[in-house]
Amino acid sequence: MQYNQRLLLKGNEAAVYGALLAGCDCFFGYPITPASEVAHTAARLFPKLKRTFIQAESEIGAINMVIGAVASGRRAMTGSSGLGISLKQEGVSYLAAYEMPAVIIDVTRGGPGLGNIGPEQADYFQLVKGGGHGSYHCLVLTPNSVQEMCDFTVKAFDLAEKYRMPAYVMADGVIGQMMESVQLPDPRPYTYDPEWKMGRIVDGKANYITSIYMEYDDLEALNRRLQAKYREIERAEQCAEEFMTEDAELVIAAYGICSRIAKGAVSELRAQGIKAGLIRPQMVFPFPTNSFEKLLSNGKAKVVMSLEMSAGQMIEDVKLALNCKLPVELFNRMGGNVPSCAEVCEAAKRIYKEYVK
Amino acid sequence: MSTEKVKFGRSKVFFDPFERRPGPIKTNMHYCPGCGHGILHKLIAEAIEYYGIQENTVFIAPVGCAVFAYYYFNCGSISVPHGRAPAVGTGASRATPEKYVISYQGDGDLAAIGFNEFIQAANRGERMSVFFVNNSNYGMTGGQMAPTTLPNQVTMTSPYGRNVETDGYPVKVCELVNALEAPVYIERVALTGTANIIKARKAVFKAIENLRDRKGFSLVEALSPCPVNLKMTAEQVNEFIDTKMTKYFPLGMLRDRSAETPAGKVPEAPVRDPEDVKQLLFTAKEGSGEGPATVNNSEIFNEERRIRVSGFGGQGILSLGHTLADMARLRHFNVSWMPSYGPEQRGGSASCAVILSRKAIPSPLVDSCDLLIAMTRAALDKFGYQLKDDGILIYDTSAMEKPAVKPGQKVFGLDALAIANRIGNAKCANSAVLGALAAILGKFALTPEDAADYRKVFTEAITESFRKKPQVVEQNIAAFNAGCDEMSSQLV
Structure with a gap:
């Protein structure tokens, strides 16, 4: 069967197509201009594939639902803009500490404060430099076309899983809102089943996931491991x-x-x-x-x-x-x-x- | 105090010993002497074992004294951000419907910082059981005021007693949840004395049974002793709960709809097979502009062509631009379509910019255009300056007199709405405009072959857009033809 995989899509829509084709099971989000079409498209397409879409009560709710789904061994994502991303930062810090992959679409808008819905690139600091508490980084991909909104979302899942950390696709209001022709890739065979997921039985004991390390040396060791990972990423993944x-x-x-x-x-x-x-x-x-x-x-x-x-x-x-x-x-x-x-x-x-x- | 015979041994759901607990002590829990957490842990562990769901249980641990619950429960566990357990539980429950999710929370976690996550999960009727430990203070951080602290109760942050005029009254969680439609089971119990603990055990078992039967949202609130932070003896704290706390937080079952709630089914698995995904996500390829028969050679698109479409919301402005962009996609041009989504769209105006080119398009934003389609006077006033000196203006004759233009500019009027109304579908006005554009380009810019292809690709684009509405396709094609004919007659 031949399918029409070259579509005219908004950047926001293309990101969701990319996620579905990468094998993402769950979308949790809260509407915000200029990222709303991410949620609209997810609401339309995820249920079509019997996958999960929930309009969360807040961006905080959404990122924590992502945590729950990812900890359960599923691919999950969320999407928002500027101030919504600010709200997610608590959860993103936990994801970094858990060393769990997740994909977050940020279609940036004007700030600070409520700002406006026009395009800005002023989320750079909060995405690239950490954003939440603790010494962590996230992968940050910066598409400049609708095609890349799709392709980079796929890549975001790949890198997030490879390095077990959150990955942002940072677009801006223009890239999110504009339409271009997109050649959609084929869906991937689904083989995802991370060994670290909670509840997996290892030697008769069920896996648990935590970010609390009461022993100072243990927390320092986690931080050193994270930093070594970030240095390796800086060596291997520049683009x-x-x-x-x-x-x-x-x-x-x-x-x-x-x-x-x-x-x-x-x-x-x-x-x-x-x-x-x-x-x-x-x-x-x-x-x-x-x-x-x-x-x-x-x-x-x-x-x-x-x-x-x-x-x-x-x-x-x-x-x-x-x-x-x-x-x-x-x-x-x-x-x-x-x-x-x-x-x-x-x-x-x-x-x-x-x-x- | 009488002694009870040990009736129930250690649950197999508990690790034995508690080897995940750091330090030398592996036989007992980290909770303070007299704390209620240990009792509630034991009741939950027994219920999990009794209903045989250990392997698929997910235990969400809060921030608070129970943050280390995974030291004790041998089931899937995660310690989550403060107050967010019901949101994390929602994610787990939806992502893996075969799992049984327990959200275990204290009064700061559930009733203060995470109240929204909690009440929203309850309102959605998430498939989870929440165990809410109410000990009237913040235990882990050293005995500060909680939403459940009683009036006049002294804590570290209410050293003169909780003042209801400034701090409000204690939050009655069960009663609030009881105002919602979705929850299946709500009960408040106390972990004081044998009789109450036996009642608590029944409530915990009910909540876990509901979990096993996939019956939705259950809540058990447990009034729980915290003698260390309340600076009381075991007897004093039990008396405090039984006489003072229960006055504000009466014990008992507020709701039990488990009997009339049917057992839930496990939802269908996500579609993941690549072929199935393609079938559901993509449309079949037919007339989608592939192959050599669909090449358009019009030389005008060797250069970037910028088009501004503007008018009033409801005139089909965005879809007119979209159809043009889709026509370009079908002929493998580079194309961008950009709506005005900022403040300019307020007040009912609508506008979009379309750029077509065989070259790469640097920016989708348009500040000067080759073609301006203005469907209202306001739109012309706003965007008229963008039209290039040799540009083309198409305007709606019902909206304005023929506007004055610069010497090199061409201007054409069309009553698109009248055409669309004649055809019987006002929404086709934008196709009439595209028909007029076909006539104009045919006269001034396109070879006869390319002009014919313009009509063909319009039909393809419209057919694809209204794939499931053949009548709408026909109406749009009729409007296109009528617009084209009317403009051609003007151009003779």
């Missing part, structure tokens, strides 16, 4: 697209919708004789430091411009990756405003003039 960076004198760093605008701007700037390039992190934890180190080793780049829809959050990681060996300038919009290609070109030319010629 970025490099566009015309080989001879670039000015390199733009951007992810999500900003990276698409930046790519347009790079072509525009090249046409005007400016050697511009783009590093587009496809994951921001782990941060693609290798791509930035390459700029240092090939010696062509004179300046990096971090293009963000926040007050400048990723720029800290760009500076760390460059070890302060290249100047890094910020160009940003906030409040739901998306930078235009013309604005980006103008800012790039200004910076180019200052640092290159």
Whole structure:
């Protein structure tokens, strides 16, 4: 039987398709603009496959339902935006401590506070730097197309399970709301049955899951193990697209919708004789430091411009990756405003003039 | 005090010894002398064994003194965030319906920080049994005020006694739950003295029996002694519970609908076989734009073409854009469709941007367009500035006079709603607009072959959208044709 797997979908819808095709059994969520279509699509499609959808009483309820389902040995996910993600942070810290996989879709909006429903990228700190209490990280994938919303959700499940930790798919209001053609992958054969799930009988004893370690040395040991895992992830899983960076004198760093605008701007700037390039992190934890180190080793780049829809959050990681060996300038919009290609070109030319010629 | 003969031995649900308990003591529990947790643990363990559900029992441990319940119960266990046990239990119960979920919680966990998770799970009638330990104070953190602390009761955070004017009255959990429709069984018991413990045992057994029979939500609230934090002897604390606590928290069964509630069935397993998933998730491939017969060569799409569709909510603005985008998908163009979802959609206006191109599309946002479709005067006023100097404007003649445009711009009017009404379905107005667009592109931009294909791909897109409503497909095609004819006659 031949099926139509090339559909016109919203980013929010594509993420749910990706989850189902990756073998996700349960969705728990609470509606919030601009992420609501994630819940709408899950409400429609999960029951179709006799899988579980619950509209939880809150984002706190939702993330804890995820904990219950994942601890039971099932794949589970949730989705929200900005302030809803803030509410989930308690549960995410527990997931990190339990060393349990889960996938969380964050379709970011304007903040702080209630902010607005326009697109922003100001969830970077809370997703990439931990967000909840304790020294932990989550995997953070940053799609910039509807196709990647699907593909990266599949990948988020893979990485979350490989490393037993929560994974975010961090989109923004534009990537979540826009529609594009998507080629959906085939569903995977289902083989998931983690050995650590609660209740599995090992030597006559039922498995339990906990995050409380009364002995200081035990908790330190857990933390050291987590940190070793994060270092391994930084070594093995960096993921970025490099566009015309080989001879670039000015390199733009951007992810999500900003990276698409930046790519347009790079072509525009090249046409005007400016050697511009783009590093587009496809994951921001782990941060693609290798791509930035390459700029240092090939010696062509004179300046990096971090293009963000926040007050400048990723720029800290760009500076760390460059070890302060290249100047890094910020160009940003906030409040739901998306930078235009013309604005980006103008800012790039200004910076180019200052640092290159 | 009389001594009782030991009637029930150690439940096999308990580890023997408690080897998961750290430190040298493995034979008894970590609870303080005189604490009620040990008694309730024992009753639950006996019931699990009696009903033969140990292997599939999931015990959700709270934050509070019972956080280490997994030291004792040999069944699937998890210690969860403060107050969230019923939410975690919901996830476990739904994800693995073959399991029996116990949520074990104290008064801070259940009645304060986690009250929402608790009451919502009760209201959904989640398939779980909740054991609620009410000892009128926060035990683990050292005897602070709880939602269940009695009026004037002294605790670490109510050193002058609970003042009902500032701290409110004790929360009556069973009574609140009894206001809900879904719960099956609600009883309040006390863990004081043999007679009460025998009643408590019956209640615990009922709740576990309901669990085994998949009968939904059961709640057993146990008034429980906490002599250490209440700074009382065993006798004093029992008296406190029997005379003072029970005044506010009367013992007894508030609801038992277990007899009339039928035993629940295990829901069907999730569909996971790849072929079955495909069948349920994807539509069969037919007329979906595959193969060489569906190539469209129109040169105008070698460059990015930006389209703004705007008007009033209910005019089919978003779906007009969607049909255009779907037509592009069917011809393997790169395409993006972006709705206005921000403040601009408020007040009834609707707008979307569609970009078509054979090249990659950098941004789906449109601030200048090649084609503007304006179905209201307000829409034209708002987006007119975006139209390029050589752009095309299509407007609704019922909404405005022919607008003035720049010299290089082309402007065409159509009464789309009148056409749609003639056909008998006002919702087809947007297809009439697409028909008009076909005529315009046919006249100015497309080769005859590509113009014919435009009509064909419209039919494909509409047929796919309304796969299950052939009459709607026909009406839309009729509107398209009428819009095309009317515009063609204008263009002669």
